[in-house]
Amino acid sequence: ETGVTQSPTHLIKTRGQQVTLRCSSQSGHNTVSWYQQALGQGPQFIFQYYREEENGRGNFPPRFSGLQFPNYSSELNVNALELDDSALYLCASTLGGGSMDEQFFGPGTRLTVL
Amino acid sequence: AQSVTQLDSQVPVFEEAPVELRCNYSSSVSVYLFWYVQYPNQGLQLLLKYLSGSTLVKGINGFEAEFNKSQTSFHLRKPSVHISDTAEYFCAVTPDTGRRALTFGSGTRLQVQP
Numbered sequence: 001e002t003g004v005t006q007s008p009t010h011l012i013k014t015r016g017q018q019v020t021l022r023c024s025s026q027s028g029h030n031t032v033s034w035y036q037q038a039l040g041q042g043p044q045f046i047f048q049y050y051r052e053e054e055n056g057r058g059n060f061p062p063r064f065s066g067l068q069f070p071n072y073s074s075e076l077n078v079n080a081l082e083l084d085d086s087a088l089y090l091c092a093s094t095l096g097g098g099s100m101d102e103q104f105f106g107p108g109t110r111l112t113v114l
Numbered sequence: 115a116q117s118v119t120q121l122d123s124q125v126p127v128f129e130e131a132p133v134e135l136r137c138n139y140s141s142s143v144s145v146y147l148f149w150y151v152q153y154p155n156q157g158l159q160l161l162l163k164y165l166s167g168s169t170l171v172k173g174i175n176g177f178e179a180e181f182n183k184s185q186t187s188f189h190l191r192k193p194s195v196h197i198s199d200t201a202e203y204f205c206a207v208t209p210d211t212g213r214r215a216l217t218f219g220s221g222t223r224l225q226v227q228p
Contacts, residue, residue: 004157033215042118042204042218043158056215090157100146100165103216105157 003027004093004106012112018079021109025072025093031055032074033103034066037088049074078111086113116141116207118219126225129197135190135222137205145207147188148216149179152202161203164188165210175199200226 003026013019025032031050035043045058049068063079072093078085088110092103121136139145146165150158162173169181179190188205202223206216 035216035218040220042120042206042220043216045215045217048215058215092158100163100210102160102163105150105159107155107157 004091004104006089006091006106006109008109009107010110010112012114013081014114015081015083017081018077019081019111021076021078021089021091021111023074023076023091023093023106025074025091026095026104027072029072029093029095029104031094031101032068032072033092033094034074034076035090035092036060036085037090037108038084039087043090046076081113083113086111116145116209116217118205118207118217120203120205120219120222122222123220124223124225126227127195128227130194132193133191133195133199133224135203135205135224137188137190137219139186139188139205139207141186141207141209144210146210147179147181148206148208149173149177149188149190150204150206150218151175152204152221154201158204161190195224195226197226197228199224 005024033048034046037043047057048055052068065077068074088108090108092105094101117140119138148163149161164181172178205219208214
């Protein structure tokens with residue numbers, strides 16, 4: 001039990017729609033990262049937030065955006081959904097700011113785009 | 115940039131047999147290395163990590179891994195597997211400076227048979 005929760009568990013959307021996924025980090029964890037895991041693949045880094053500011057971004061287009069709130073919750077927003085956005089979306093929170101600190105993963109949100 | 119190669123997509127093994135899951139990485143900078151396990155419909159759980167020091171790292175559930183800098187490898191081993199070890203295993207790296215995201219391999223499916 002990592003203490004990182006995500007909602008919803010599953011979500012079905014149609015192409016062109018917008019979606020918001022939510023993550024609640026462990027208390028005190030000021031860094032949150034979001035990953036996309038396509039079926040049969042390893043997680044791919046989307047972006048990271050540190051103290052409510054974006055702190056790094058992977059190779060994802062601007063229609064993927066995020067927010068981090070003072071209460072250790074965060075959101076991943078995806079606009080203009082495409083079929084290839086179907087994946088498991090994972091958030092991970094970290095207590096410290098360094099690379100050595102363990103990232104605690106939530107169970108993920110399974111997004112299906114039809 | 116970093117990349118991770120997990121050479122085996124699936125590894126079938128009988129219960130109580132030893133197993134090795136292979137991981138090779140590429141990076142122009144020094145890295146930290148991690149192994150994560152993902153059970154069905156769950157997020158990722160850290161098995162072990164190499165930051166520095168002894169190249170043999172022990173983790174949870176009887177797993178261990180050996181860092182080989184000259185071969186840029188970080189293979190995961192367990193001397194005797196159980197049915198409950200059936201899962202997806204991911205090797206990951208991150209630069210050892212700054213606040214950086216994890217780069218994952220594509221995963222190895224360990225299938226333990228009775």
